[in-house]
Amino acid sequence: MNSAWGNFYKDEQLIQQLLSGLPGHIKSARWFGGKGYSWKEVRCGHCFPFKHDDQLFYFFVAEIHYEDHELENYLIPLACVKDAPANAFMALPNDEGFVVEAGNETSFHRALFEQVVAGQTLKSTDGSLAFERGSSVAETEKYISSRNPTIDQSNSSIFFNDKYFMKIYRKLFREMNPEVEMVRFLTEKGQYSHAPAYCGSLLWERKGIPPITFALMMNKVDASKDNWVSTGDELNDFLTAFVAGEFSLHEHVFEQVELLARRTAEMHLALSTRSREKAFAVEKYTQEYRSWLHDHLTDLLKRRLDMIDHHYHSLDGHAQRMASVLRLNEKLIRRFFGQILTRPLKSLRTRIHGDYHLGQVLYSNNDFIIIDFEGEPESSIIERKIKHSPLKDVAGMVRSFHYAVSAKLFFSLETQAMNQERLQKAADRWFYLIRETFTETYLKALGKDQRLFASKAELNFLFLLHLLEKAIYEIGYEINGRPEWLKIPLKGIEQVINELEKFED
Secondary structure, eight states: OOSTTTTGGGOHHHHHHHHHHHHHHHHHOTTOOOTTSOEEEEEEEEEEEEEETTEEEEEEEEEEEESSSOOEEEEEEEEEESSOOTTOSEEOGGGOOEEEEGGGOHHHHHHHHHHHHHTOEEEETTEEEEEEEOTTSOTTOOOOOEEOOSOOOSEEEEEETTTEEEEEEOEEOSSOOHHHHHHHIIIIISOOOSSOOEEEEEEEEETTEEEEEEEEEEEOOOOSSBHHHHHHHHHHHHHHHHHTTOOOOOHHHHHHHHHHHHHHHHHHHHHTSOOSOGGGSOBOOOHHHHHHHHHHHHHHHHHHHHHHHHHGGGSOHHHHHHHHHHHHTHHHHHHHHHHHHHSOOOOOBBOOOSSOSGGGEEEETTEEEEOOOSOOTTSOHHHHTSOBOTHHHHHHHHHHHHHHHHHHHHSOGGGTTSOHHHHHHHHHHHHHHHHHHHHHHHHHHHOTTOOSOSOHHHHHHHHHHHHHHHHHHHHHHHHHHOGGGTHHHHHHHHHHHTTGGGGOO
16 A cells, blocks of 8 residues: 555654654553653554555554653554544544544454454564454354443453453553463363353464464453442441441352352362463472562562551551551561471462452352453563462452451441441451351362362461462552551451461471
8 A cells, every 4th residue: 555544654754743642642541551650752662554354454552661660562553534533643644534543443343353253363564463263253253343331441442242342452561461361271271161251362473572462352241240349239238237236247148258269269170270281280389489489478578568667657546556566577477478488388389360359250140250360460471470379369359358348347437436446346257257158168169189289287378378468468559549448458467467376386
């Protein structure tokens, strides 16, 4: 194509014109994660064409350079339209049209969908675009409709045929996104039916470089709310009874917790399926992993203690007292972390969800669907693929239950005038009942023949290790965003500290 749009990717003047209009678009986008850093400039990392039938689009990779952070790469698909929209990046010469964000264009949606169904690899000017169709999608599937949901967060989304859900990854990593690997393995190899079925993906492949994930397509899940919201609804009844002077838990609550525990166990059994894929083969506790985990835990503790020290004088009196308990028990915690280097461990490690909490669980058709397998946001892509004890996920969900009840009791208008000790006692009672129900059902669902945990002693050690890790991790999130909530993870740490005596020599 000899037009300006046809040669857009190699026209430096047009690229520079685009770059002048991109910063405002990127900074205001929901999916842009660099809002907390000092912006320096945006450059063109890559720009290469994606042709489908008579349509031409571009995948533009924007290099964001910061003053106080390492550069990040963001994907911005581009389309050309004839009519001038208010959000156009620029006008092309000779009245050819206007360059816009392609993620909202029906023509781009259709091109993506039809290429995934075709399962073809397309050569481009910078490597190849590898489209893969999942086994749950028929070769004869036709494009009928598409729409963008009203709310997107760290990525962009498209619904196809009111049946499929595609996630377009905006922030790019120099590794395959773990969510593609996890969803594909769980639903196609592990036969796990409580995660959205893998329907396809789009990878950018170049010789000698790991493939970079552009998109993942899954089955659409019809759910009115996530389980964080559902748990909050149940807690409203508990709160009402508690204010009236009663401690009451509906049997339905325990049934839901038990069901979620079983689905969690089934997920971990699916991930421990014997596989020749190195990325999913179960592994032992090697000395290399033990050393990595010990360094990770001690570094995490140091960074969170430094944060508390820095913000100590801005904390309220209650949070200061709880923070002092953490500081007084620093040596005990470090000794406990040190046991990962020396304690005999015959349990096994697998790939895990990695960011498991109530918000990652949808309730649909009287059952649970687990979503969002990208891993812990603070970790690198390589770290997200490290195999851990499945109890790291269990600990994450248990901490989420603690958050749910603590937030409801301590930050509700109905309880503001109540005695703090009484509130804490009620929160503890609710939490330990739910924790016991979840963990006991989880272990029962694994079955006697499971090979993940060698003994009850190892299980108890690993569970408390990851429970403590998760609570310490949460300190950073609260100090940075909700300092008044800091007492929730600090209480979680205090609860684990009270259980550590059994592990002291």
